[in-house]
Structure formats: C-alpha cells, structure tokens
Amino acid sequence: MTLFWHNHFATETADINNSQFVYNHHNLLRTNALGNFKTLTKAITIDPGMLVYLNGASNTATAPDENYGRELQELFCCGKGKDSLYTEADVKAAAQVLTGWKYSTTTNTSSFDITRHNKIDKQFSAFYNNTIIKGQSTVTAGDIEIDAMLNMIFATQEVAKYICRRIYRWFVYYDIDNTIEANIIKPLADIFRLNNYEIKPVLSALLKSEHFYDSLIKGAQIKSPVDLVVGLCREFEIAFQPTADYATNYGMYNYLVSWVSNMQQNMGDPPDVSGWKAYYQSPQFYEIWINSDTLPKRNQFTDTMIVSGYTLNAKKIQIDGVAFAQSFASPGDPNKLIDDVVKFLLRVDISAASKKQIKTDILLGGQSTDSYWTDAWNLFITTPTNTSNATIVKNRLRDLIKYFMDLSEYQLA
Amino acid sequence: MQRRTFLRNAMPASVLLPSLVGGFSFKAFSADSPIMQSLNLPVTETDHVFVIIQLSGGNDGLNMVIPIENFSSYVNARSNIYIPEAKTLALNGKVGLHPAMTGLHDMYDKGNLKVVNSVGYPQPSYSHFRATDIWMSASDSAAVVNSGWAGRYLNYEYPNYPNGYPNATKKDPLAIQIGSVTSLTLQGPAVSMGMSISNTSNFYNLINGVQDAAPDTPAGKELSFIRTISQQTQQYATIIKDAASKVTTQVTYPTNNSLADQLKIVSRLISGGLQTRVYMVNYGGFDTHSNQVNSNDTTTGGHANLLKNVSDAIKAFQDDLNFQGAADRVVGMTFSEFGRRIKSNGSGGTDHGSAAPLFVFGKNVIGGVLGDTPIIPANATVNDNLPFQYDFRSIYSTIMSNWLCVNELDLQQIMLKNFQMLPLVNSVGCKKAVNLSGEQLISNYPNPFTSNTVITFKTNGGHTLVQIIDTMGRVISNLTDKDYAAGSFTVVFDSGSLPAGVYYARLQNMATQQVRAMIKVR
Numbered sequence: 001m002t003l004f005w006h007n008h009f010a011t012e013t014a015d016i017n018n019s020q021f022v023y024n025h026h027n028l029l030r031t032n033a034l035g036n037f038k039t040l041t042k043a044i045t046i047d048p049g050m051l052v053y054l055n056g057a058s059n060t061a062t063a064p065d066e067n068y069g070r071e072l073q074e075l076f077c078c079g080k081g082k083d084s085l086y087t088e089a090d091v092k093a094a095a096q097v098l099t100g101w102k103y104s105t106t107t108n109t110s111s112f113d114i115t116r117h118n119k120i121d122k123q124f125s126a127f128y129n130n131t132i133i134k135g136q137s138t139v140t141a142g143d144i145e146i147d148a149m150l151n152m153i154f155a156t157q158e159v160a161k162y163i164c165r166r167i168y169r170w171f172v173y174y175d176i177d178n179t180i181e182a183n184i185i186k187p188l189a190d191i192f193r194l195n196n197y198e199i200k201p202v203l204s205a206l207l208k209s210e211h212f213y214d215s216l217i218k219g220a221q222i223k224s225p226v227d228l229v230v231g232l233c234r235e236f237e238i239a240f241q242p243t244a245d246y247a248t249n250y251g252m253y254n255y256l257v258s259w260v261s262n263m264q265q266n267m268g269d270p271p272d273v274s275g276w277k278a279y280y281q282s283p284q285f286y287e288i289w290i291n292s293d294t295l296p297k298r299n300q301f302t303d304t305m306i307v308s309g310y311t312l313n314a315k316k317i318q319i320d321g322v323a324f325a326q327s328f329a330s331p332g333d334p335n336k337l338i339d340d341v342v343k344f345l346l347r348v349d350i351s352a353a354s355k356k357q358i359k360t361d362i363l364l365g366g367q368s369t370d371s372y373w374t375d376a377w378n379l380f381i382t383t384p385t386n387t388s389n390a391t392i393v394k395n396r397l398r399d400l401i402k403y404f405m406d407l408s409e410y411q412l413a
Numbered sequence: 414m415q416r417r418t419f420l421r422n423a424m425p426a427s428v429l430l431p432s433l434v435g436g437f438s439f440k441a442f443s444a445d446s447p448i449m450q451s452l453n454l455p456v457t458e459t460d461h462v463f464v465i466i467q468l469s470g471g472n473d474g475l476n477m478v479i480p481i482e483n484f485s486s487y488v489n490a491r492s493n494i495y496i497p498e499a500k501t502l503a504l505n506g507k508v509g510l511h512p513a514m515t516g517l518h519d520m521y522d523k524g525n526l527k528v529v530n531s532v533g534y535p536q537p538s539y540s541h542f543r544a545t546d547i548w549m550s551a552s553d554s555a556a557v558v559n560s561g562w563a564g565r566y567l568n569y570e571y572p573n574y575p576n577g578y579p580n581a582t583k584k585d586p587l588a589i590q591i592g593s594v595t596s597l598t599l600q601g602p603a604v605s606m607g608m609s610i611s612n613t614s615n616f617y618n619l620i621n622g623v624q625d626a627a628p629d630t631p632a633g634k635e636l637s638f639i640r641t642i643s644q645q646t647q648q649y650a651t652i653i654k655d656a657a658s659k660v661t662t663q664v665t666y667p668t669n670n671s672l673a674d675q676l677k678i679v680s681r682l683i684s685g686g687l688q689t690r691v692y693m694v695n696y697g698g699f700d701t702h703s704n705q706v707n708s709n710d711t712t713t714g715g716h717a718n719l720l721k722n723v724s725d726a727i728k729a730f731q732d733d734l735n736f737q738g739a740a741d742r743v744v745g746m747t748f749s750e751f752g753r754r755i756k757s758n759g760s761g762g763t764d765h766g767s768a769a770p771l772f773v774f775g776k777n778v779i780g781g782v783l784g785d786t787p788i789i790p791a792n793a794t795v796n797d798n799l800p801f802q803y804d805f806r807s808i809y810s811t812i813m814s815n816w817l818c819v820n821e822l823d824l825q826q827i828m829l830k831n832f833q834m835l836p837l838v839n840s841v842g843c844k845k846a847v848n849l850s851g852e853q854l855i856s857n858y859p860n861p862f863t864s865n866t867v868i869t870f871k872t873n874g875g876h877t878l879v880q881i882i883d884t885m886g887r888v889i890s891n892l893t894d895k896d897y898a899a900g901s902f903t904v905v906f907d908s909g910s911l912p913a914g915v916y917y918a919r920l921q922n923m924a925t926q927q928v929r930a931m932i933k934v935r
Contacts (some may be wrong), residue, residue, distance in 0.1 A: 173631050218630075218632060288674050292642065365469065366545075369700065370542055
C-alpha cells in the first residue's frame with residue numbers, strides 16, 4: 001500500500017531535491033499506508049516534500065499558487081468522475097485556504113505563517129453545498145481552515161468512490177463498467193465512509209470478496225515492474241544478506257531497482273503528479289507497461305535471475321530451482337511438479353497438451369517414461385553431493401522455470 | 414583468438430542481390446537451372462550450415478545398421494528381434510541398412526550419406542540424462558560441463574552475444590532449435606546462443622501472425638495483448654518471417670512425421686537465406702525396451718516406423734535442398750545418447766547400451782561406410798556392450814574444422830582437447846567458402862560507370878568464365894570463357910545501349926565463383 005500511496009500522492013524525488021524531505025515523505029506514506037485516508041491527506045497537505053513539489057510554499061495571499069489546491073481535488077480526493085463537479089472557483093478557493101504554509105530545510109518541518117495567509121472568507125460551489133469557510137486570522141488559522149475544508153471535501157460522496165476505484169484498479173482490474181461501479185465500487189465506498197475513511201476495512205472487504213477470487217476476473221492485471229521484480233524475489237524466496245551486511249543488501253536492492261527503472265517504473269520518480277499512466281490512462285491502462293523495449297527487458301531479468309543471478313561482494317542472489325521444487329509436495333513426480341509450478345507461477349492455466357510437451361521436452365529429456373525424472377530426482381536427493389546427478393536435476397529445473405517465466409502468462413498477476 | 418574474417422565479411426558486395434531480385438518469384442526459374450544457381454550461390458554459399466538431428470531415447474544401432482559380416486553372432490544375440498539378412502538394404506557388403514530406410518539407402522547410393530560405425534566415448538553412461546548431457550556438452554564421461562559444444566563454437570564466433578545482436582552484419586539468429594527449450598548443445602559459457610521455435614504450429618503462427626486461443630476473460634484480453642507484443646518484439650521474428658516467405662514451393666514431405674515437419678521448416682529457413690549456422694531438431698521415442706519389432710515380422714514394428722520416419726524425413730529434406738539450390742550449403746548428422754544392448758531382452762526389446770552408428774549426410778559428404786563392422790561375441794551375454802571405434806567428439810571436431818572452417822587453435826578450445834579428424838565431408842567446401850568472401854576475386858572500375866568499365870578478375874588457373882547478368886537473371890554477355898594460367902586479368906564491359914541500372918559480373922573459375930554488383934548511370 002505504500003507504493004499505492006506513492007502512486008496516488010505522486011511526487012518526484014528530482015523535483016523535491018532534498019533527501020531528508022524525500023525520506024520523511026516516504027515515511028509518512030509508509031506509516032499511514034493502512035491508516036486513515038483523511039488523516040493522511042491532511043499530513044500530505046502540509047508535508048514539506050509536497051509543499052515543494054506542488055509549490056504549496058509559494059502559495060501566499062499576494063501571490064496565490066493554485067497547484068496543490070487543484071490536485072487536492074482533481075487527483076487526491078475527488079477525481080474526474082462524472083459526478084465530481086467541483087469548479088474552477090473551488091480550485092481558487094481551496095488555494096486561498098492553503099495560503100501561508102512554508103517549510104524549513106534546517107528543521108525539515110513545515111509551519112504556518114499568518115502574515116502570508118489570505119484571511120478572507122472562502123466561498124465554495126454547490127458541489128460542496130455552497131460552504132463558506134470563514135477566514136481566520138490567528139496563528140492556528142492554517143490548521144483550522146484546512147480541517148474545515150477537508151471536512152467539506154470528505155462530506156461528498158465522490159471521495160470514497162474515487163479512492164475505491166483507484167484501489168480496484170490497483171488490485172483487480174482497470175475496466176470499471178456500470179455493473180462493477182454499482183456492485184463493487186459503491187458498496188466499498190459506503191464501507192469507506194461508514195468507517196470514517198479508515199483504509200483497512202475497505203481492503204479487507206475487497207480482498208476477501210468473492211469477486212476478487214472470481215475466475216472471470218483473476219489474472220487480469222499485467223504485473224508492474226515492481227510486481228515482477230519484487231514478486232519474483234518473493235515467489236522464489238530469494239535470500240538476501242543478514243541486516244548487518246547492509247552494504248551488500250543495498251547494492252543488491254539497487255540492482256533490482258535499476259531493473260525496475262529500466263522497465264519504466266522509476267521508484268521515487270513517477271512521470272508526473274498523476275502517477276504512473278498504467279493506473280489511469282484509458283483505454284490502455286496496464287498495457288502501457290508492455291512494449292517492444294520493456295518486454296525483452298522483463299525476459300532478460302527473469303532469465304538472469306534463474307541462469308546466472310547477480311553477484312556482489314562474493315554474495316549472490318539467484319533463483320534456487322531445487323529449493324523451489326522442494327517447496328512442493330511431490331517434486332519427484334513430473335506431472336505433479338509441473339501442475340504445482342504452473343499453479344504457483346501462472347495465473348492463467350496452460351493446456352494439458354502443453355504441460356505434457358514441456359514435461360517430455362524438459363523433465364524427461366525427450367522420453368515418455370515419467371520414472372526417468374523420478375529416478376533422477378531421487379538419485380539427487382539421496383546423494384546431493386554427486387555433481388553429475390545434481391547437474392542433471394538443476395539444469396532441468398532451470399530450463400523448466402525459465403520456460404515458464406518466459407511465457408506471456410507470467411506477466412499477468 | 415583469431416577471428417575468421419570470412420565470417421565478419423559474410424555479406425560481401427553481392428549482398429545487394431537478394432533484395433534486388435526479391436521482386437521476382439524464385440519458382441519462375443527451374444531451381445537447378447544454371448542461372449538460378451549462379452544467382453543463388455554467391456550470396457548463400459558464403460556460410461555453411463550444420464543440421465543436428467537428435468534421436469532421443471537411445472537408438473538401437475544394431476538393428477539400424479545390421480552387421481552382415483558378423484551375422485550369425487548377431488542372430489544369436491537377438492533371436493527374437495533380428496532383421497533377416499535378405500531383407501537388409503545393401504551398403505558396402507559388410508553392413509546393411511534396415512529395410513525401412515529406403516530413402517537413406519537411395520542417398521547412400523548417390524554418395525550423400527556417410528555411415529559411421531560404433532560411435533561412442535570411454536566409460537559410457539547408461540542414463541538418458543547424463544548420456545545426453547555428455548553428447549551435448551562434448552565432455553569426458555566423468556566431467557560435468559555446463560556449456561554445449563555448438564554453444565562454445567558460436568560463442569567463439571560471436572563473443573559478445575546477445576549484446577549488440579542482431580546487427581547489420583549478423584541479422585539472423587546464430588542457431589535455431591525446434592523445441593520448447595534450447596538444448597545444452599547450444600548453451601554458451603554464459604547465455605544460450607540459440608533461439609527456439611517451440612513447435613511447428615508455433616512456427617506457422619509466427620510467420621502467419623496467428624495467436625493461440627486465450628480465455629475469453631479480461632485476463633485473456635491482456636494475455637493476447639502481451640503475446641502480440643511478444644511476437645512483434647521477438648528479436649528475430651521479422652527476419653525469420655522474411656526468410657520463410659521467400660520460399661513458396663517445397664518438395665512434398667511425408668505427413669504424420671514430426672521430424673519431417675521440423676526439417677521442412679529448417680529447409681525453408683536455409684533456402685530463404687537465413688545465415689544461421691546451426692539448426693537442431695529432435696525426434697523422440699527410441700527408448701525401445703519392449704516390443705520394438707512385431708514378432709511375426711521383425712522388419713516391422715515401432716522401431717521400424719521410427720527408422721522409416723527418420724529416413725523419409727532426411728530424404729525429403731535432401732531432395733528439397735537440391736530443389737532449392739541450397740544443397741551445397743548443408744551438412745547434417747544424426748545422434749542418439751547411446752545405442753542399445755547387444756543382447757535383446759525377453760520382451761522383444763533392447764536395454765540401454767553404448768556405442769552406435771550415426772549418419773552424416775549432405776551433398777558435400779564423402780559417402781560410404783566408415784569403420785569396421787562391430788564385433789559381436791558369439792554368445793553375447795546381457796552384460797556385453799559394443800566398444801566404440803570413433804569418439805563422437807571426432808565427428809564434431811571434423812565438422813567444425815572441415816565444414817564450419819574453424820581453425821585448429823580455436824577448435825582445441827571449443828572441444829576442450831584434440832580429436833582425430835575423420836573423412837566425413839569434402840574439405841574443399843571449406844576452402845571455397847573462405848575464398849568466396851575472404852578475398853575479392855572480381856572487381857570493376859569505374860563503378861558506377863556510364864558506358865565502359867574495366868573488370869579485373871583473379872583466377873587460380875584453368876577454365877575461367879566472366880559473364881554479365883542483369884537483375885532478371887538474364888545473361889547479357891560472356892566476356893571471356895576459356896582456359897587461363899593463374900593470375901590477374903582484365904576484360905572490358907561495353908554496356909552499349911543497355912538501360913541504366915544494376916548489372917552483375919559473375920566470375921566462375923572451376924569450383925569457385927563470385928559476383929560483383931555494378932551500377933550503370935547516365
């Protein structure tokens with residue numbers, strides 16, 4: 001969910017250009033990832049990193065900057081759905097509410113400066129029930145007015161619906177038709193509001209729903225680069241070094257991050273304030289991740305992780321095919337092994353004929369007798385130190401795993 | 414390590430030829446007409462192709478190449494499955510071919526088939542996996558080598574692969590395997606040097622742009638999308654498609670024969686001009702522990718069907734290569750991870766064995782039978798196996814040296830040690846290839862020209878022909894056609910009233926030929 005919020009409240013490291021701000025911003029997202037959305041929104045609004053990124057610190061009574069006031073409504077809270085009817089005047093009014101905030105690069109905090117605040121009353125549109133936010137002139141004016149404005153925004157029906165659509169696109173599928181809107185989004189939004197914008201109850205309802213496990217909707221996501229790279233490390237339980245060897249671990253994380261970035265998901269630097277296009281750009285959505293440049297890189301990454309791995313400081317991260325096979329109930333039975341591996345690695349099943357072909361070509365070395373694999377496996381388990389027995393098993397598992405990861409099916413989540 | 418220049422220069426000036434003649438249909442000319450061949454050869458002859466046919470399961474060599482010389486011992490050892498002498502197809506009088514292999518017998522008679530007796534290696538393994546790995550890696554029996562011999566060869570040729578490939582001089586896959594995974598044979602020290610076309614229907618999907626069925630769900634929609642991109646970005650898809658589309662007619666191949674299906678594709682890619690060096694195909698089912706013959710007629714049954722399919726497939730492949738005018742470029746071999754036991758078992762089959770014969774085939778093969786007829790003990794026991802006469806790595810080494818033209822220093826590194834050279838292929842093929850692209854034998858000046866250009870050619874002596882051909886393949890004139898002493902000579906080409914455009918000067922000096930592209934401008 002931290003990544004979800006990084007995509008939602010998107011900021012760019014390069015623009016913030018202050019590593020402590022970036023760290024604090026990231027920490028804010030992580031701490032509140034499963035907390036309360038309204039609380040998070042308030043904290044983000046006056047977060048130093050965000051004050052830099054969307055020019056909140058240059059928004060003053062005399063020189064208003066509408067950037068954050070606009071995105072707060074358009075991208076962060078209300079969205080651009082057909083019922084999201086905030087107006088240009090609302091953008092201006094929100095910007096007035098937000099005047100007077102600044103940050104300090106010595107304390108790494110933000111503060112409110114009443115002398116830069118616009119103290120007039122702020123008039124909002126019918127979308128917000130023509131609310132008027134009374135202009136304040138005390139030192140707490142900033143907090144009072146922001147709280148009032150967030151209460152006003154969060155009183156609309158749109159906020160919950162918009163966030164639930166974002167969550168749905170993040171976890172299920174991008175196509176939200178009228179049926180999904182009525183049967184999934186609206187009930188989720190009700191849960192969200194009823195729980196005072198607590199995030200957990202919404203996730204719990206969605207991720208435990210029958211819909212989430214419906215075979216018709218399963219596997220419809222194209223893995224983001226992070227899904228692919230981090231997912232691979234988790235699927236194969238790639239072992240990193242103990243915490244004390246952070247130097248090696250950081251180098252390895254950095255290696256993985258560079259792959260993610262090459263596949264067009266640069267952590268810390270989404271393309272712009274809208275986040276990654278895969279989560280909003282109609283009609284392609286996730287398909288944007290896959291193109292003639294990124295797909296071969298995805299295959300190169302998975303190939304590297306199974307064939308040679310990555311070595312740093314004489315330590316290595318690599319898929320251990322034997323350990324992977326041993327994590328299943330019957331690694332010595334070629335049919336069960338392939339069934340289990342397919343079930344584990346692929347969200348879309350492959351045909352029985354394909355499985356048989358793969359079994360014959362890879363595990364049986366072209367033969368038709370299953371016992372050839374069973375014998376080879378048992379021989380290896382009995383005498384794991386025998387190099388040629390081990391090579392037989394390891395090479396075939398390597399080819400098997402590589403084959404599955406190279407399938408288009410593996411790109412689906 | 415020396416880089417062989419003929420590989421770097423595999424595309425000489427005459428590379429223009431295929432694109433310029435691309436407009437006309439190859440079948441418009443009889444494929445073996447001299448003009449077609451003269452147009453085909455200079456471009457395609459620069460590279461030799463090697464086709465590896467793996468017969469998985471352990472092929473029963475003794476029932477494929479029957480030891481006529483030791484027939485009584487053979488019958489004694491295999492009373493329930495032996496092939497009657499009268500039914501065998503005659504080879505050299507000492508051994509005979511299984512009666513189902515009429516196609517290969519025909520090739521033998523034409524000198525296009527070499528039968529190598531008793532190929533194996535010391536301390537043979539009787540495990541399918543291990544023996545296959547040994548054959549593919551070309552390792553000693555006790556050593557584990559994680560790269561393949563052809564992979565090491567290709568790695569020597571193209572050391573940085575896959576970085577920077579495909580590129581202008583090497584547009585094509587280095588090796589192609591029909592099968593779901595590229596085998597150990599093609600595994601280089603770091604990466605696999607081959608691409609695989611997972612099966613024959615996948616190949617036709619690739620060239621026709623057809624997709625497999627995807628489920629009718631959102632997941633299916635995304636899957637189809639990824640597959641489409643995957644096809645588009647398959648680095649070599651376009652090149653393979655283009656090569657395949659150049660070949661519109663092939664000879665008839667046998668049906669219900671998966672080896673034939675695979676070789677048909679290989680022929681199409683070779684004839685379509687792919688510069689790929691190594692192809693690998695696989696045909697399985699040779700693990701004949703039981704009922705390998707029909708008891709009422711031992712010349713029929715499962716093993717006979719397999720051998721017939723092998724023979725029919727290779728014959729059709731060779732016929733097709735002849736038809737396409739590509740036969741000069743191609744040599745192939747069969748191998749199986751081991752032969753089978755001398756003594757047959759009680760269930761009408763044979764258990765895992767050791768040495769076995771293999772075939773090397775092609776127009777440039779030195780035909781015949783190599784090696785002595787296997788000696789079979791008069792009363793063979795279940796423990797008896799055939800000793801090997803030739804190390805399988807001698808076959809690889811010979812092919813690489815005499816067919817793929819690898820120099821000796823490189824060869825030793827690729828093969829991990831030295832091996833005996835065998836009389837398998839015509840080694841002039843190799844020298845010819847080196848000459849063809851390594852040294853310019855014919856040139857002209859000026860080029861482009863307006864009316865006259867001077868053609869300089871180099872002959873090794875003997876009959877020498879220089880002729881001018883237009884882009885339609887028509888011979889415009891023979892500038893010279895006579896015996897020469899070795900040396901360089903010139904002739905003048907007067908283009909007279911010919912229209913502006915491209916013309917080819919073709920040199921033929923005995924077995925050597927080369928084409929020079931010339932441009933006439935106004």
